[in-house]
Amino acid sequence: MLIIPTKTSHKKPYPAISPERAELSQAGRTILVTGGGLGIGFAICRAFIAAAASRIIIVGRRTSVIDDAVTKLADITKSQGRDTIILGKQCDIANLDSSKALWGQLAEEGIIVDTLVLNAATQGGPGPILERGTTKVWQDLAMNVQSTIYFTEQFHKQPGNKKKYLVNVSSAVIHKFDEPVRLLPSYSFTKNSAAFFLQQAALHVTAEDMQIVSFNPGQILTDAARNAGFDETSGIDWDDENLPGHFAVWAASPEANLLHGRFVWAHWDIDELLSGENEQKLKTDDNYLRLGVIGLA
Secondary structure, X not given: OOOOOOOOEOOOOOHHHOOOOHHHOOOOOEEEEEOOOOHHHHHHHXXXXXXXXXXXXXXXXOHHHHHHHHHHHHHHHHHOOOOOEEEEEEOOOOOHHHHHHHHHHHHXXXXXXXXXXXXXXXXOOOOOHHHHOHHHHHHHHHHHHHHXXXXXXXXXXXXXXXXXXXXXXXXXXXXXXXXXXXXXXXXXXXXXXXXXXXXXXXXXOOOOOEEEEXXXXXXXXXHHHHHOOOOOOOOOOOOOOHHHHHHHHHHOOHHHHHHOOEEEEOOEOHHHHOOHHHHHHHHHOOOOOOOOOOOOO
């Protein structure tokens, strides 16, 4: 049973997480978004444009998708009167050599990433995990876990003492055990592993050094969901894709400091989450909103 820590739950953006708030300004920052060409990743890029980010780097596997997204985001930037530079970088994040080449190129170009958004992931395939086969499950691990480890390491080891922000687009499947999770067991297993790795990493870096926040973006009708056979008539109460987009910008701000190393839902009202009993738990309970085994002391 999920105990929701806030009385208020949102399905679309609301003022407290608006990227146009001065307190959430991303001016002067370079943002790198994996899987930023489509769906939630694209919505996150839009939100960072609204927050006046200086540069947004889209990382993706397919050049055609990257080029299309760069063109669209550049048009959005122009229409909003922003100066955000949009760059596209081809990279298969499941391939370690490809990832090494990307970070090597960034270093050669003198680009320092201030905010890393880990969004790209594979859902794997449906059916029992023991029938998926070792090779395919290992490929899922490379995409969802190895990439998280490598990108986090490279992000953290960049030169300079400027505070870094890492935002991990996770999923509710990392802690739920209902039918959807059983349909995609490899996705649940690997996304849980990625979030747990970041939780462990947060134990060894302070929020002032590299703030790490993982969050569930909600149920978004993305192109991937449509390709899986879902649409507006599927009986699912879909969330607005701009909710995780705006939440990602907020998570990359000092206001989310108390959530360092924690997992939250984009739906939860941040004013309630960071006040009263929740605030006290975040300050005093090291296990609050962290992954673990429920029921064991």
